[in-house]
Structures are given as C-alpha cells and as structure tokens.
Amino acid sequence: MALAFEPLTIRSITFKNRIVVSPMCEYSSIDGFANDWHLVHLGSRAVGGAGLVFTEATAVSPEGRITPDDLGIWKDEHIEFLNRIATFIAAQGSIPGIQLAHAGRKASHTSPWKGNRPLKSEENAWTTLAPASISFKETDPLPKAMTVADIEQLKKDFRNAALRALQAGFKVIEIHAAHGYLLNEFLSPLSNKRNDEYGGSFENRVKLLLEVVDVVRSVLTDALPLFVRISAVEWVKDGWSIEDSVALAKLLKDKGVDLIDCSSGGNSSNQKIPAAPLYQVPFAEKIKQGADILTGAVGLITTPQQAEDILQKGQADLIILARQMLRDPYFTLHAAKELDADVQWPVQYERAKEKKHSNA
Ligand SMILES: Cc1cc2nc3c(=O)[nH]c(=O)nc-3n(C[C@H](O)[C@H](O)[C@H](O)COP(=O)(O)O)c2cc1C
DSSP: OOGGGSOEEETTEEESSSEEEOOOOOOOOBTTBOOHHHHHHHHHHHHTTOSEEEEEEEESSGGGOSSTTSOBOSSGGGHHHHHHHHHHHHHTTOEEEEEEEOOGGGOSBOOGGGTSSBOOGGGTOOOOEESSSOOSSTTSOOOEEOOHHHHHHHHHHHHHHHHHHHHHTOOEEEEEEOTTSHHHHHHOTTTOOOOSTTSSSHHHHHHHHHHHHHHHHHHHTTTSOEEEEEESOOSSTTSOOHHHHHHHHHHHHHTTOOEEEEEOOOSOTTOOOOOOTTTTHHHHHHHHHHHTOEEEEESSOOSHHHHHHHHHTTSOSEEEESHHHHHOTTHHHHHHHHTTOOOOOOGGGGGGTSOOOOOO
16 A cells, blocks of 8 residues: 555544645635635545645734734634534544644735735734844834743733634644744744843744643643644755754654644745755655654645655655645545555545446
C-alpha cells in the first residue's frame, strides 16, 4: 500500500491517511461566525477523503483577525456552527482540526477581493498589535507594541479559544506561528525589537510561543495532538533561519508539540521567495532530522506521486495541500486511485468509484 494511505497515529488520534487540507482563509464570515460556506468548503474535502481537514486561521480575538471577514472563536456563540462542521468532518472518517491564530500587525486589512489593503478609519479599522511598533510595510499604519498585560491577555485568548475548539469537537489544534502573523513577529529578530524578556536573544523571542504552547497543551491534556505552523525561513538576510527553526522545534517538542507544519516567509516585505514545486520540503526534512519530531510538508505539492515520494524518502510525515485542494476537493480519492490504494469512498458515491458502463 502507498505510504500516503497508511494510517498514522498521534497520541489518541489515528489519521486514516497522510493527506491534509491546509488552513485556508475564506474571508466569508460575519462577526467571526462560521456558516454554510465553511460547512460545504471543509465538508467537501472531508467527503473527498483527506485524513485531516483544517479550518482556516481562526482568530482568538476580534483584533486578531486579518480582516473583518475572518473566522473566529473568541466567544461561546461561535461554538455551535463550528461543532456542526467538526461533526460532519468526523462523520466522513476524517479528523477535524482547527488553526488558532492572531494576525498581529497584519490585522485590520480588507479581504483580498476587496483590495487587500489596510482598513480605513471609516471602515472601522482597529489598532493592530505587534512585539514592537514597526509596520509590515512602510505604508501600513504603525502597530501598538504589546505591553506585558497585552501578552497575558493573548495567552488567555489562546487558552479560551482552545477550550472552545474542544467543545466544538476539533481533535487537532494547530497554533499559527508562521507567515508574519503575531507569534511569527515575536520569533523574528527583524520584527521583534523589544527590550524586555520577550525580545532580544533567541530564548527571549521564542518565549511567547512557548508560553502559548503551554496553555494550549494544558487544555488539550495528553490525549490530543498539537501542531505548530512556522515559517522555517524568512527569506531575508539576517532574518529567522532554518537553524533557528531546528532549535525552536526541539524546544517545542519538549513542550509537547507533536508536529511542525513547515511553511516559510510572510514576515518581511523584502522577502525573495524562490517558489518552485516542493521548495519548502527541505525545511520539513531538516526539522524532522534535526529535532527528531514529526513534520508536515506544505507548499507547491500538487501530485499524488510527489506526496508519496516525500513520504517514502522520509522527508515529512504528513502532506499538507492548499491550492490543489481548491482545484480538486476529491484530490485524496483521486490520489488513491493513482497510487493504487484501495480506499473506501463515501457509500453515497460508491457507484462512481469504478468506471462501469451500465446505467442501472
Ligand atoms: C486561499 C488561501 C488561504 C490561505 N489561508 C491560510 C491560513 O488561513 N492559514 C495558513 O497558515 N496558511 C494559509 N494559506 C497558505 C496555505 O495553507 C499554504 O501554506 C500555501 O498555499 C502553500 O501551499 P499550496 O502550494 O499547496 O497552496 C492560504 C493559502 C490560500 C491559497
């Protein structure tokens, strides 16, 4: 059997295969609420056979949203519809996962199809939070440098979000510490210019992420998997490096993180990304080997054979797909066919599994 279709168990959770739907912002919420769009979007990919389906970046507080249209989990009222989604995903034999996020200085923007720019004050712009008052782009409004009280509130927000995620029925939590959002901003020496115990040395810059991991891990107990998405490199000279990532992954492993989801970039407007098929896979491999921790490979993986090869070469343990899953929600079922793995189709769709020539 293809390795992509071998089950993988992490703690008490068994994934039926190693294909994962990557978190993807849908910018389709009002006041943070999930709705029919999210149910159908995530539900179809669970019907399509993925072993793990992640929600998009789900904001732990209103000001932690990239846009006013982001999904959120900052109040108990959000739980009910999220539970409907998690229950549907689980009913397809897939594992429902949620990505918890705070957008930091990249918050208070419009959605991509509404201009992808900072909100204006008449559009209810809000003050963004960051480790230091340095904006992502020179033209962006300056963020507020977080006080220690803000940091304490952030940890409470992550804790409460994790509690709600469990109530909603999610079985995996991923902490978003990549792509230049708040936790990534603390990690990077380019965006974190603090002088207190949360800035300066590597140990100080990783402190907030480790503390957030502690509060989320304690909510999950030992039973459920915890993933962290990082930007393994920053693609800028003197920025966060792969060596930093390996060192961080070791610390995260000691804190009970099970898997590092290895993305890159997003924290500097000066980044130069040599994007090409599989370009981030070497990061998953280096972190897996260097920190002896499970990793997920993501980024320009588009074919079943690429997925299988990455797993066979031991470069990563999960294959995480975003845009290919938008092109083909049934990617996983199609991949099984291509890799000659006999997987269960939804019973409702069984008659389409093999091409037969009868109408009956
Ligand atoms: C529409 C869209 C929305 C995205 N939203 C998120 C997100 O909410 N959280 C996140 O960590 N990455 C997000 N990403 C990045 C993807 O998860 C993924 O890392 C990236 O697209 C590279 O994978 P791909 O080449 O398979 O698309 C998004 C990507 C797309 C295309």
